[in-house]
Amino acid sequence: MHILEVENLKTYFFTEAGIVKALDGATFNLEKGTTLGLVGESGSGKSVTSQSVLRIVPKPGKIVSGKILFEGEDILAKSENEMRNYRGKKISLIFQDPTSSLNPLFTIGSQLTEIVTQHEKMKKTEALEHVIKTLKLARLPDPEEEIYRYPHQFSGGMKQRICIARALLLNPQLLFADEPTTNLDVTIQAQILTLLKDLQREVGMTLVMITHDMGIVADMCKYVVVLYGGNVMETGMIETIFEKPHPYTEALLKAVPRLDQTKELVSIPGNIPNLIELPSGCVFHPRCRYAVDACKGNKPPLEEVEADHSIACIRWRELNGGR
Amino acid sequence: MGLAKYVARRLIYMIPLILGISLVSFLVMYSAGDPITIATMGNPMITETEKQFLRHYYGLDLPIPVQYFRWLTNFLTGNFGNSIYGNKPVNQLIASLSWETVKLQLVSIIISFLIAIPAGIYAAVKQRSATDYTVSSISIMGISLPVFFTAVVFILVFSYDLGWFPSAGAHGAPTLWPVFGIRNPILDEIAHLVLPALVLTLASVAYNVRLLRAGMLEVLRQDYIMAAKASGIQERTILYKYALKNAITPLLTLLGLSIGGAIGGAPMTETVFSWPGLGYQFVLAAGRLDFPVVMGITMLITIFILLANLITDLAYAWVDPRVTIE
Structure with a gap:
């Protein structure tokens, strides 16, 4: 069963320089209870995807069109008030930088308790108990003492444990880890990756790992969605993707250093695309080593090429058939 | 006790600062001219011997280091000397004028912050909206228009043309100002306060709004605001609790400085409205080179600003746990 279905999602940022197409028609599904890797370079639209699902895209960004179904419910049709019952409660988000994602002027106890009391009818003392329990779950040592401290009094790793606890406070079904x-x-x-893996097993939630690190994907994820320039290049089971990848995924994989091989690292030539003026046709064609003239024409659709494997590339069949 | 030690150290550091400021003000004033010449300018009958007698009487014929030392020893015992005009003890003069100044300033500072906080937050939240542009334009106008201009316009419109409020003084004399036909001492005081307080508020509210708007815009971009939103925290809590506390720190400095500077009054506003406060008195005394009065008010302002700075720093540490008092 799909816990999340994203269909042709377009999230644009209306800046003074022009319209930044952070997500330009992203489509993917997410199986309940699994771990999905959302992969791509910076600016590929990974973070905007999670922000779109929670509908917290910062200004001047806006979800322009598309569909987001969470447990079959249309997220984009919800009122702002109804959305509050999704945020933190059904869908949660862990940020990249734990230091900047904790409010420096409030104790961690007060920040986390506020989340509980605003969602559940709980007394302050009960809520605090629950916060301590969740902090223990995130393996923060001595939470009874630590809740009275401020974020700057913790190390980076401890802060990320606190952020993980914050995301888990209300037992969400879906967790984005950005x-x-x-x-x-x-x-x-x-340690943090092990913690996330353990927690996913213990709590049984669906986890989306947003990362540019193929090593983390290989280590943690069952499914992968590869984003590039706001477009989904490829989705599928991890094994199939490593075996017969999209040309972009292939380039990404070659850029990962490996200890057991002495092969030279191959970087992807060129830069990430200008999101205001996306290349015509396949957005990856200017940097693709397999690109032909036809790639500049129409945008290739995301097609299911084999079981559990979809690809947006007109040359994939030809390239993989020939090998 | 880190706090007591910190406060004690800061207070001790103030002593050389106060002495230095007193010395500089003293020297600047003495190089400005001779108060006796100014005081006797309107009297053609006065002889040079009589002027010399006056200078001797006020101790103005002594060498400047000796005069400074005499002033300093008096100042340290809390005696600010007598004014050259009216020969009144400066202490009493300051005491009698302080209340009117403090009243005017406190009213305008409080109103200014009460307006600035919601206006600044609103302008930031609705960035680039019509409201934001309106608030920002009015702020720029408030910053650009000089007090002597707005004050005169207000007097012309609300006092001269409409006759709603009195244009001068802090109290109605000889009769009370009628408010809706009622003559009551409290209403009279309020009526006198309206125009000068409005002018002062206009001048300061603009700075406060812009500062808070900029602070809020900066804070609202932070990850912890998005994180709070992602956790399903209510908009109201995010704005007024999480964001405001982070955005208000620069305003705290401004509040500290304005309260510290408030005791010096607003010389311009007080002068235009003939407000019987320290600012007006300061302008009068400076024009007459009435040394003891100018020095007395200068020292009072100095001490208040230094104390306000200390209190601001303590308030910072209270608001922001990352600031430690060392």
């Missing part, structure tokens, strides 16, 4: 380890030390990264 590059949750990018701003942390390598050793802490491993």
